Amino acid sequence: MTGWAIAVHGGAGVDPNLPLHRQEEAKKLLTRCLYIGISALNTNLPAIDVVELVVRELETDPLFNSGRGSALTEKGTVEMEASIMEGTKRKYGAVSGVTTVKNPVSLARLVMEKSPHSYLAFSGAEDFAREQGVELADSDYFITQDNFDYRIPTPGLDSSCAAEVDNPMVMNGLPISLYAPETVGCVVVDKEGRCAAATSTGGLMNKRSGRIGDSPIIGAGTYACNLCGVSCTGEGEAILRATLAREVAAVMEYKGLRLQEAVDFVIKERLDEGKAGLIAVSSNGEVACGFNANGMFRGCATEDGFIEVGIWE
Amino acid sequence: MGWAIALHGGAGDIPVDLPPEKREPREAGLRHCLDVGILAFKNGRSHLAVVELVVRELENHPQFNAGRGSVLTTEGTVEMEASIMDGQTKKCGAVSGLKTVVNAVSLARLVMERTSHIYLAFEGAEAFAREQGVETADPSYFITLENIERLNQAKEANRVQIDYSQPISREVQVETHTASGDSQLGTVGCVAVDSDGNMALATSTGGLVNKMVGRIGDTPIIGAGTYANSYCAVSATGKGETIARGTMAGVVAVLMEFKGLPLKEAAAYVVEKAERGTVGLIAVSATGEIAMPFNTTGMFRACATEAAHSEIAIH
Numbered sequence: 001m002t003g004w005a006i007a008v009h010g011g012a013g014v015d016p017n018l019p020l021h022r023q024e025e026a027k028k029l030l031t032r033c034l035y036i037g038i039s040a041l042n043t044n045l046p047a048i049d050v051v052e053l054v055v056r057e058l059e060t061d062p063l064f065n066s067g068r069g070s071a072l073t074e075k076g077t078v079e080m081e082a083s084i085m086e087g088t089k090r091k092y093g094a095v096s097g098v099t100t101v102k103n104p105v106s107l108a109r110l111v112m113e114k115s116p117h118s119y120l121a122f123s124g125a126e127d128f129a130r131e132q133g134v135e136l137a138d139s140d141y142f143i144t145q146d147n148f149d150y151r152i153p154t155p156g157l158d159s160s161c162a163a164e165v166d167n168p169m170v171m172n173g174l175p176i177s178l179y180a181p182e183t184v185g186c187v188v189v190d191k192e193g194r195c196a197a198a199t200s201t202g203g204l205m206n207k208r209s210g211r212i213g214d215s216p217i218i219g220a221g222t223y224a225c226n227l228c229g230v231s232c233t234g235e236g237e238a239i240l241r242a243t244l245a246r247e248v249a250a251v252m253e254y255k256g257l258r259l260q261e262a263v264d265f266v267i268k269e270r271l272d273e274g275k276a277g278l279i280a281v282s283s284n285g286e287v288a289c290g291f292n293a294n295g296m297f298r299g300c301a302t303e304d305g306f307i308e309v310g311i312w313e
Numbered sequence: 314m315g316w317a318i319a320l321h322g323g324a325g326d327i328p329v330d331l332p333p334e335k336r337e338p339r340e341a342g343l344r345h346c347l348d349v350g351i352l353a354f355k356n357g358r359s360h361l362a363v364v365e366l367v368v369r370e371l372e373n374h375p376q377f378n379a380g381r382g383s384v385l386t387t388e389g390t391v392e393m394e395a396s397i398m399d400g401q402t403k404k405c406g407a408v409s410g411l412k413t414v415v416n417a418v419s420l421a422r423l424v425m426e427r428t429s430h431i432y433l434a435f436e437g438a439e440a441f442a443r444e445q446g447v448e449t450a451d452p453s454y455f456i457t458l459e460n461i462e463r464l465n466q467a468k469e470a471n472r473v474q475i476d477y478s479q480p481i482s483r484e485v486q487v488e489t490h491t492a493s494g495d496s497q498l499g500t501v502g503c504v505a506v507d508s509d510g511n512m513a514l515a516t517s518t519g520g521l522v523n524k525m526v527g528r529i530g531d532t533p534i535i536g537a538g539t540y541a542n543s544y545c546a547v548s549a550t551g552k553g554e555t556i557a558r559g560t561m562a563g564v565v566a567v568l569m570e571f572k573g574l575p576l577k578e579a580a581a582y583v584v585e586k587a588e589r590g591t592v593g594l595i596a597v598s599a600t601g602e603i604a605m606p607f608n609t610t611g612m613f614r615a616c617a618t619e620a621a622h623s624e625i626a627i628h
Contacts, residue, residue, distance in 0.1 A: 120528055124527010210438050219534070
């Protein structure tokens with residue numbers, strides 16, 4: 001038996017000029033989600049249940065780019081994706097192209113537990129959602145004031161904004177002032193030393209319809225095994241190429257690195273020019289995070305009372 | 314060091330006594346696709362072009378589970394997926410849920426080269442295909458009688474399973490011997506290394522017989538069914554969910570990099586670790602070695618090296 005540990009994130013790559021009140025809102029949400037996870041862990045809920053619970057909360061809150069408040073595709077629609085993985089047997093579930101499901105992470109869990117497969121997408125995922133009777137909503141629910149006027153650059157506006165922005169920071173090809181940090185995630189190791197991870201997102205802002213990122217891809221955006229649980233965020237294509245989440249585990253297993261060293265190694269050596277971040281827990285109760293992007297919304301806590309929420313370095 | 318190439322047409326419980334009418338067309342298909350790859354290298358085509366060309370041929374061959382001849386979803390439709398990766402640059406492309414694209418692997422290459430994304434799926438991928446003007450066909454083009462029969466047998470097996478209330482998962486049922494005596498756990502794939510040590514691979518499939526509509530397997534998942542870097546290029550085949558959970562293709566590379574294992578050992582280790590009867594893979598290394606391990610009864614495969622060694626095998 002070890003102490004539990006938990007980490008949450010709301011995306012890597014943050015506008016350095018993000019207004020203070022938005023920074024405070026983000027930190028409050030991260031704190032609230034941490035406490036939801038902490039209470040659950042204190043009632044001995046298994047890691048897989050805790051990660052789902054916390055990510056549901058992040059999806060339901062419109063602040064971050066997942067569930068309600070997801071970034072919109074080029075068509076102005078929502079195409080959400082999520083994955084969840086448990087470390088003891090490495091079972092996982094994932095969904096992509098989901099448009100009416102309130103909590104994609106829960107649908108991903110149902111794929112894992114109630115279907116013969118591990119990954120369902122688009123109309124097949126939506127049909128499965130109806131069969132399973134999960135909570136649905138139409139587009140009004142998902143499209144908030146924020147993601148209508150903040151997250152989609154309206155035609156002509158992005159070039160003028162780019163001219164005003166005096167820092168040249170770019171994420172995924174967009175000036176950071178317009179970029180919506182992708183993804184939310186949670187990783188947990190419970191008192192039994194079981195790790196789990198879950199990630200959820202609306203995906204890249206203004207993405208081409210049908211584009212799948214790293215969040216639902218096992219080994220890329222999400223991974224859990226008997227050593228650790230990892231959830232990544234940032235430039236999806238860089239994370240995919242690097243199979244980033246899996247690399248943390250690989251480096252622990254085959255290079256014998258401890259969690260934080262493994263996280264640092266992977267961020268430093270595996271991203272090439274890509275910008276990303278990740279949160280991770282190990283089966284012996286450690287928690288770590290790392291990022292090379294400009295900031296990452298994150299929070300972490302361990303059973304001995306340590307708790308920290310942050311955005312910047 | 315010369316070039317080397319390996320290709321597969323799927324691993325599974327291929328009966329040792331596979332009747333000639335099933336064995337011969339596939340052996341001929343493997344030989345033909347191998348020749349296409351060999352000729353491409355001889356004509357100076359790049360490692361990436363070679364794997365794409367070979368997989369296109371495998372997709373066009375109706376007796377392998379990719380492109381024409383893809384297995385069917387539970388609704389009797391075809392949903393194809395493919396991926397391609399260049400080990401030199403680690404650029405990659407993947408597609409899923411295709412219904413009308415004649416060569417999924419070529420669309421995956423276009424995603425890699427013509428978009429800033431890696432993975433496009435379903436309607437979005439079909440729309441991209443139209444924009445790019447790739448060859449498309451009516452969905453009926455991809456459907457073969459053999460696969461309609463396989464689907465019927467799988468559904469029958471499920472019905473029997475339910476009648477006898479056996480606690481066997483649907484997937485296991487699908488993999489047991491069908492009346493026609495061959496299994497379709499397949500996928501097709503090709504790995505290649507040129508004489509400079511640059512590697513690439515491509516994988517393509519119709520997926521799992523009787524799969525749910527919208528099901529995505531291991532083939533388009535970078536690191537699972539597909540992976541290439543400066544150590545190796547790997548294409549896996551078999552039970553998709555097993556390959557993905559084990560991130561099999563990625564682990565071969567990890568073992569070579571962090572444990573210094575040579576290709577054959579790394580590949581054998583990964584296959585042995587997986588549940589018996591579920592997986593196989595082909596791989597090449599930067600020094601021109603080839604590995605083709607499998608833990609199923611058989612795997613349709615072929616390989617050749619510039620030094621003129623070549624091999625075609627099933628069991």
